[in-house]
Amino acid sequence: MSDKPVKIPGPDHPITVEKNPDRVLVKVAGQVLADTRGALSLQESTYPAVQYVPRGDVDLSLLERTDHTTYCPYKGDAAYYSIPALGEAGVNAVWTYEQPYAAVADIKDHVAFYADRVELEIIAD
Numbered sequence: 001m002s003d004k005p006v007k008i009p010g011p012d013h014p015i016t017v018e019k020n021p022d023r024v025l026v027k028v029a030g031q032v033l034a035d036t037r038g039a040l041s042l043q044e045s046t047y048p049a050v051q052y053v054p055r056g057d058v059d060l061s062l063l064e065r066t067d068h069t070t071y072c073p074y075k076g077d078a079a080y081y082s083i084p085a086l087g088e089a090g091v092n093a094v095w096t097y098e099q100p101y102a103a104v105a106d107i108k109d110h111v112a113f114y115a116d117r118v119e120l121e122i123i124a125d
Contacts, residue, residue, distance in 0.1 A: 015044045017106045023123040034058040052110035068092045076100045093117040
């Protein structure tokens with residue numbers, strides 16, 4: 001058991017995870033990094049929603065795993081990837097929760113992108 005504090009999402013910090021019914025396309029300089037109809041939209045507290053893309057819909061050959069990690073008391077430990085095509089701006093631009101807490105277990109095997117570093121497009125059907 002971890003000695004890190006775990007916080008359960010509640011009224012003071014709500015988190016919802018829902019399937020995004022739309023297509024999510026992620027590009028860098030015109031090159032497609034991810035294309036999916038299986039994204040999960042995670043809405044945490046008052047922050048903008050984040051799109052979590054299934055790893056199977058991501059071109060992982062365009063990413064490089066880094067040693068960087070962070071901790072969220074609501075979601076768990078995050079691991080990071082860089083996008084070499086972006087140079088310095090691409091360092092740690094992608095994250096994943098490989099063992100997320102139960103409250104957000106659906107985001108396991110998904111990655112998320114910093115929206116200000118990639119072209120992230122949500123295409124409504």
